[in-house]
Amino acid sequence: MKTKKSWASVLVASVFAFGSSLSAQAADLSGKTVEWVIPFSETGGSAKWANFFAPLLSEELPGNPAVVVKFMPGAGSTKGANWFQEQSDGDGTLIFGSSGSTQFPYLLGDPRVRYEYKDWNPVMASGTGGVAYLNAEAGTKFDGSANNLKDMTFIYGNQGATRLDLVPALAWEMLGINVEHVMGIKGRGDGRKMFESGEATIDYQTSSGYLSGSAEMVESGKAVPMMTWGSLDESGNIVRDPTFPDMPTFKEVCEKTDGCETSGEAWDAWKAFFVAGFPSQKLAFLPAGTSQEIIDMYVKAFDAIKARPDFAEISAKRIGKYPMFTGAGAESALASAITVPDPAKQYVTGWLKDEFGVELK
Amino acid sequence: MDLFLDALPALSSAFSQILQPHVLAYLFIGVVMGLCVGVFPGLGGIAGLSLLLPFMFGMEPILGLALMIGMVAVVPTSDTFASVLMGIPGSSASQATVLDGFPMAKRGQAARALSAAFASSLFGGLVGAMFLTLFILVARPVVLLFKSPELLMVSVFGLSMVGILAGRIALKGVVAAGLGLLVGTIGEGPFNGELRMSSYDLPYLTDGLKLVIVGLGIFAIPEIVALLRKDKAISEKPNLGSGWSDGIKDWWANKWLSARCSIIGVVVGVIPGLGGSVVDWIAYGHAVQSAKDKSGFGSGDVRGVIGPESSNNAKEGGGLVPTLLFGIPGSGSMAIFIGALALLGSGIDVGPSLLENNLDFTYSIVWLLALANVVATVLCIGLSTPISKLTNIRFVLLAPFIFMIISFAAFQSGQDLMDLVALFAIGFLGILMRRFDWSRPAFLIGFVLSNPVENYSNNATQIAGVKFRQGMETGLSYVMSPIVLILLVITVLSIVVGLRQAKNIMAEGEVPSGGKRAPLMFLLTVIAFIGFALYDAASIPDYAAVDRVFPMFVAVVSMVSAAVLLIQMMLQPETSTLFADRETAEEAAENTYGLWSTLAWFAALLVLTSLVGFVIALALFLFSFLKVRAGLSVIGAAMYTAAGIAFICFMAWSLNRDFPAGLLQGVVDLPWPLT
Structure with a gap:
């Protein structure tokens, strides 16, 4: 039966493609097309994320509008975000998906940023986690603290100093580990391959990357997990990552390591960027000036997706077992993602300049 | 060893999954859809795959796979049409095919060139699948041998193909490649993000130029303009029969060349990070170097078609290895493939576990790809005789539509009016390089390899630095691995042989x-x-x-x-x-029209687009071009224009794409497709 149905859908697809209004019920968005703009290319994690939600959203929005994902890559997502800033179609036919890579340039005061998160209306947020791991040799010296690792030199394949890799890089710096950053890696998959071939000796992956690629190296003894970045509890404290309850968090490792402190400006800076990059990594927005009615409609639709009986099952496979926030939850996720105290910001920009020579001006 | 014991049952389970009528039917639909997109230059697999993505959700995994693979597999076959018939590289996979395929079409042998190309594609695809069936079992450690120094050497080896394509004056080829490398560095530097030859005031350039624009600009625009100035059909002689059986005979006579190039295709495709965009050049270089009589290359030697076409389908198979085993997409379409695999919700993740737990699934992918190649080839051979008739039409009637399609394709890469400006600028450079006999292939190879050479040399230097500090021996064994040494020897040989032969090879005619x-x-x-x-x-x-x-x-x-x-x-x-x-x-003397007046038509389209948006500008351009330049009647020109506009709108609508907007759109809100 299923086969027949999808068969038909493909035929319909090839003839009518998108935009056709098959059902015309008396409701808000019937017959309309909702564009979900992703400021990255078709190949990234955000594409995966939006493509997962788009058909579900189409089912839940009143009138079942077609929800199509549009890609607008450029300048590490600042191009798309700048474009979204200028949009004012508050009729609910446009949503925008941002990610950690959109948040970081905003926080760091990148000169290309002409967007303001506070103008936008968040309707949904979801996150991920991250795991750092060592090669076997360093793994034997790791005792839950980084004390015995300080006389070693590590090599890490880095995607770029101002990208999400900033979080692991700063963490290792705070632990006092000597890491050589090899720049210009195209994706974390390439980084993992460098680690596996022995070129790199330390690595980090997001949760899904770790589960699908690195966990096996741990099983076969080629890699030893070091720490997770943790996850946030209700009151914003870092606790163990529910996906990896047996691994210590960076906070725990830092507490045990001489010279590493879980307070002060370095810690605040790390935590701020961790929060911006991981637990509220991906957010869906409606443009500035959208009416409350439409915002509520979207929040309701995302709530309904979350409440689907099969949601836990289908989402775990595709976007990971991390909480999804809607409405007020999404707003507080956004607030924590973009509220970085000035000293923390200055600390990171100063550190980027000292360590990598990167100046954002 | 256990793996080899598992291989046979996995293989038979894979075949029993594939060889079901409904799976084959999905594969067929995928191929047909891919063909519809793939025959148009520059659109290729990414647009096609993203067209499929929304329907993947909840589909039965094997059916979704069949659909997607059908689509991916047909692109390196169908892009040959544009390469051979119009001298436009249909995708990065068939750039080298242009060199000999297009001159054949000009001689009236389009159908022969096409069928030789398709036979080679088919053979390459099958050889690739057979090789992969065994190789995938041992591929993982082999791929891990390729670290930064090895990857650097592979890139340098690719660059050494410039030697054979340099043309009569080797130094001109070197400078052309240097230009390509420099154009490739435009944008953010890979380490500190310092801007090179660009500024934040012109954000377009900070991302660098895209391959599709450079490829179309450097090859397609000069050919279109040159053909237009002659005001004839592409084929200078009447078609010599249908010719398709000759093409297959040609392929059979060169079957060993085809086999060697297929292996080159799989092997280079397996190496992650190069994306196979130089595979066809390496295969072309090999075809030239191994031929006894080299004088015909560049002016329509069928071996120059067979070589690259055998390699580019085999490459897709090779590209599965880094994609499936490491989760590193070998190309843009492979990256979408990974995304779609996740959407299928099969619970199968790409990565190391795929081989051990899902060998049958892996084999299904490999052989679906091979099967899709067969279907695609049969369809393409069937189409080749009617489509090659295009070369007999007065070119002035084709040109505006070709220009319309490549502008649309170029715009898809950045969705920015600047895409068209860049296409025009690179096209102008291409016109001049063609005029003064500077090697355009050398430029393109330089451009493609610019980023890999820079990244891998930086990485290798940096890591080698750390290793040498650990000890001389550690350092040396890192930079001087056996693979590096072998590649070094091959590269030096290829440069020496290449330079010695280059004088005889008029890659772009005399x-x-x-x-x-x-x-x-x-x-x-x-x-x-x-x-x-x-x-x-x-x-x-x-x-x-x-x-x-x-x-x-x-x-x-x-x-x-x-x-x-x-x-x-x-x-x-x-x-x-x-x-x-x-x-x-x-x-x-053969030219009926001047260069500048011909270029002015395209410049006018560009300027009009910036004022009133693409669709209105296109309508004005098509109508006046067909009326004035082609001398059609008002009614005739209007009908052609309407057909062209309807076609491009249908294309954009079905792929869910927009058109470039102009100043007018900033002032008034217009309904799609005028937006």
């Missing part, structure tokens, strides 16, 4: 020499650009020195070569091959 002034002016302009690149690189501050090294190095080498050329030009008489110029008396 070009007469004429006056000194114009070629000299072009060289001086090139020198000015290199000088600018050098100045720009030198002004990168010290803290970002890593972003400076590569462009500086390339610019200095190019500058020295260009300076030597300049001195030679001063010393040689104007009949020297140094002063090759297509605008000299004998060849220019």
